[in-house]
Amino acid sequence: MKRINSTVGIKALSYYLPNNFKTLEELEKDKKLISKAKVLKSFGFNKVRIAKNETHVDLAKKAVKDLLKTNDIDPLEIDIVIFAGAMNHSFMVYEKNYEIKNSLIKNPMDLFKYPASKLQYELGISNASVIGLGQQGCSSLFSAIRVGRDILVSEDNVKNVLCVSSDVFPDNAIREVVYNVLSDGAGAVLLTKDSNVNKIIVISQITKGYYWDGDLRQNELIASYFPTARNIISDTLKKADLKIEDIDILIPHNVSMRSWDILLELIGFPKKRFYGQNIAKNGHSIGADNIINLKDAIDSKIIKKDDLVLMFNFGFGVNWSCIILEH
Amino acid sequence: MSKTNLFITGSSGAIGRYLLGNSIKEDYDSVFILMRSRSDKFDGIRAFLKKEGLKDQQLKKIKIMNGDITQDFLGLTTKQYKDLAKKTTHILHCAANTNFSLELETARAINVGGTKQIINLAKSCDSIKAFGYLSTVYVSGKREGIIMENDLVNTGFINSYEQSKFETEKLLREQTEIPVSVYRLSTIVGDSRSGFVPGFNSVHKALRLYFEGLAPMVPGLPSNPAELLDVFYATEAVNYLFNKNFVSGKTYHIVSGKNYSYTLEDFINETGKFFNKHSSTWRNKGIEKPPIVNMETFQLFEKSVIEANDKVMLGIIKIMNYFVPHLSLTTEYDTSNTDKDLGKVVKRKHVQDYYSDVINYCINSKWGKIAYETRTI
Numbered sequence: 001m002k003r004i005n006s007t008v009g010i011k012a013l014s015y016y017l018p019n020n021f022k023t024l025e026e027l028e029k030d031k032k033l034i035s036k037a038k039v040l041k042s043f044g045f046n047k048v049r050i051a052k053n054e055t056h057v058d059l060a061k062k063a064v065k066d067l068l069k070t071n072d073i074d075p076l077e078i079d080i081v082i083f084a085g086a087m088n089h090s091f092m093v094y095e096k097n098y099e100i101k102n103s104l105i106k107n108p109m110d111l112f113k114y115p116a117s118k119l120q121y122e123l124g125i126s127n128a129s130v131i132g133l134g135q136q137g138c139s140s141l142f143s144a145i146r147v148g149r150d151i152l153v154s155e156d157n158v159k160n161v162l163c164v165s166s167d168v169f170p171d172n173a174i175r176e177v178v179y180n181v182l183s184d185g186a187g188a189v190l191l192t193k194d195s196n197v198n199k200i201i202v203i204s205q206i207t208k209g210y211y212w213d214g215d216l217r218q219n220e221l222i223a224s225y226f227p228t229a230r231n232i233i234s235d236t237l238k239k240a241d242l243k244i245e246d247i248d249i250l251i252p253h254n255v256s257m258r259s260w261d262i263l264l265e266l267i268g269f270p271k272k273r274f275y276g277q278n279i280a281k282n283g284h285s286i287g288a289d290n291i292i293n294l295k296d297a298i299d300s301k302i303i304k305k306d307d308l309v310l311m312f313n314f315g316f317g318v319n320w321s322c323i324i325l326e327h
Numbered sequence: 328m329s330k331t332n333l334f335i336t337g338s339s340g341a342i343g344r345y346l347l348g349n350s351i352k353e354d355y356d357s358v359f360i361l362m363r364s365r366s367d368k369f370d371g372i373r374a375f376l377k378k379e380g381l382k383d384q385q386l387k388k389i390k391i392m393n394g395d396i397t398q399d400f401l402g403l404t405t406k407q408y409k410d411l412a413k414k415t416t417h418i419l420h421c422a423a424n425t426n427f428s429l430e431l432e433t434a435r436a437i438n439v440g441g442t443k444q445i446i447n448l449a450k451s452c453d454s455i456k457a458f459g460y461l462s463t464v465y466v467s468g469k470r471e472g473i474i475m476e477n478d479l480v481n482t483g484f485i486n487s488y489e490q491s492k493f494e495t496e497k498l499l500r501e502q503t504e505i506p507v508s509v510y511r512l513s514t515i516v517g518d519s520r521s522g523f524v525p526g527f528n529s530v531h532k533a534l535r536l537y538f539e540g541l542a543p544m545v546p547g548l549p550s551n552p553a554e555l556l557d558v559f560y561a562t563e564a565v566n567y568l569f570n571k572n573f574v575s576g577k578t579y580h581i582v583s584g585k586n587y588s589y590t591l592e593d594f595i596n597e598t599g600k601f602f603n604k605h606s607s608t609w610r611n612k613g614i615e616k617p618p619i620v621n622m623e624t625f626q627l628f629e630k631s632v633i634e635a636n637d638k639v640m641l642g643i644i645k646i647m648n649y650f651v652p653h654l655s656l657t658t659e660y661d662t663s664n665t666d667k668d669l670g671k672v673v674k675r676k677h678v679q680d681y682y683s684d685v686i687n688y689c690i691n692s693k694w695g696k697i698a699y700e701t702r703t704i
Binding site for chain 1: 539540541542543544611612613614615616617618620621623624627628631634635636637639640643
């Protein structure tokens with residue numbers, strides 16, 4: 001299959017991570033881990049970022065504000081805002097220390113307050129219509145990019161689509177899921193038609209609904225993760241008429257370095273071209289990892305012009321996703 | 328013509344019952360079998376033999392003795408033992424514990440210790456004409472390269488079963504006064520005539536892991552043959568070599584060989600294809616086939632599971648470790664003795680001719696948990 005000739009690209013990207021962080025040892029002391037800290041450390045984790053007195057909407061605002069300011073983008077030029085959240089409560093507007101409370105039932109209007117609309121208003125993105133996208137777990141931002149790209153291709157009058165992902169764990173939640181340690185964070189990308197940078201060559205996604213209950217099917221998930229990841233990477237490369245050797249850099253989602261060591265072997269990709277620098281530093285920032293890693297790799301000039309970049313993500317639901325860009 | 332009588336052990340086992348059925352058709356006057364509990368297990372054997380086409384009249388040859396091969400004098404009374412020794416002219420020793428997870432001492436007690444008792448019986452016989460021993464090609468352990476039928480070399484073992492069988496063969500080689508022939512089989516996958524699985528072993532456990540979406544990866548070389556054996560061919564071959572062309576002092580490899588086997592890669596692919604074919608439920612789950620990886624990658628995964636102390640995954644890795652190391656070994660079992668003495672008397676089938684039926688049986692019998700009628704042989 002020939003490479004898809006699209007000029008849609010990521011014109012700008014940004015992220016926001018809370019300044020507050022905790023080490024694995026501190027999390028263990030606070031009883032916020034399931035596994036021992038030393039085990040997770042051997043898997044490649046070290047610290048996580050934790051929002052303090054900031055909601056996911058606050059994080060999203062900061063990420064978008066930075067994107068607009070740094071790239072001198074007029075918010076009025078944005079046509080669509082797609083807000084993607086990994087967790088169910090990410091689709092609500094709430095105060096910090098969120099917990100599902102009975103008060104919501106007393107005032108049903110609280111169930112209809114959405115982050116996408118709040119961002120659109122508070123950031124002056126007044127010309128944009130909004131879309132909320134979910135049920136993709138950590139793959140939500142990839143799906144937002146996919147939908148944004150498709151809208152840009154199919155609707156002539158749409159020129160700029162802003163995709164935002166933001167999640168904050170509840171204060172009382174355990175910060176470990178299937179041997180991965182989770183951070184709060186937000187990422188934002190601006191997709192444009194006729195971009196001369198970060199052109200999207202191909203996007204792929206596989207959903208396997210059998211694993212919808214990730215808790216019940218955790219061991220089956222672990223067993224399926226590697227072969228399905230390998231398959232989607234292979235299929236995505238084929239779609240783009242590329243081989244793994246053509247990829248200059250692999251931008252991961254920040255699951256454990258240990259699982260990446262195994263997957264890199266499976267797909268035959270050299271570790272020296274893998275951007276794993278943020279796994280220990282930031283932990284797994286749910287939906288924002290790939291954008292955080294992509295921006296850092298670009299800013300530190302690890303990614304050069306015309307480089308082919310493969311981004312991979314996995315999200316509960318479950319979904320495996322892959323994007324190939326040309327920088 | 329003087330009477331010949333066979334004493335066969337392990338007749339309730341997956342392979343032993345086939346050999347019992349074959350032996351009844353031979354010219355033995357009586358066929359003695361040893362059972363720990365007389366009634367219940369023999370009903371199962373009888374039902375199997377009748378399905379194999381044996382008539383009640385033929386089954387009358389079977390003489391059941393209540394005993395235990397691990398005990399002195401096989402747990403028989405003095406009179407019974409002397410009588411057995413007097414009458415027995417042929418011994419086919421198939422009894423063994425094939426559980427890979429046994430502690431070595433336990434495996435030895437049954438496999439080596441039990442054989443010692445049978446050797447004692449053979450030495451007590453008035454006139455022993457043939458002693459056949461059912462062994463395994465995996466006495467080769469961790470050896471690679473071409474394994475000759477006469478080889479018996481210790482280079483380490485992957486599980487206690489193969490080590491105990493190795494030690495048993497060594498013991499038998501010391502018995503110069505008994506005419507011994509050894510039949511080494513590879514892993515039985517099913518009956519080529521119907522797909523029936525006589526005993527669910529390590530291969531079926533691994534297949535079940537795959538079926539249930541719990542097989543994360545398989546260490547091995549994609550091009551290595553996946554050595555799986557047809558129980559019908561295997562037992563016809565053993566029967567011919569033991570009952571019709573017995574040669575003392577010889578060892579035979581009874582295997583499919585690479586020309587009648589899938590490669591490991593094809594084995595995994597075809598398994599997935601047949602799971603899809605025979606189970607719509609499986610199809611809907613979208614379970615991926617496990618990738619074939621090198622041993623280092625598998626061990627890295629294993630290390631992670633151990634560190635994480637994931638109990639379910641640990642159990643899965645444990646099951647796999649009893650045999651998967653063999654998949655990474657490049658081993659070929661020479662069959663010169665078998666080719667010469669068996670020739671084309673018994674026809675071998677490529678596993679592709681019956682593997683779909685085996686998978687169908689596995690799924691429909693719920694991996695051996697319920698009865699499933701295969702098509703009539």
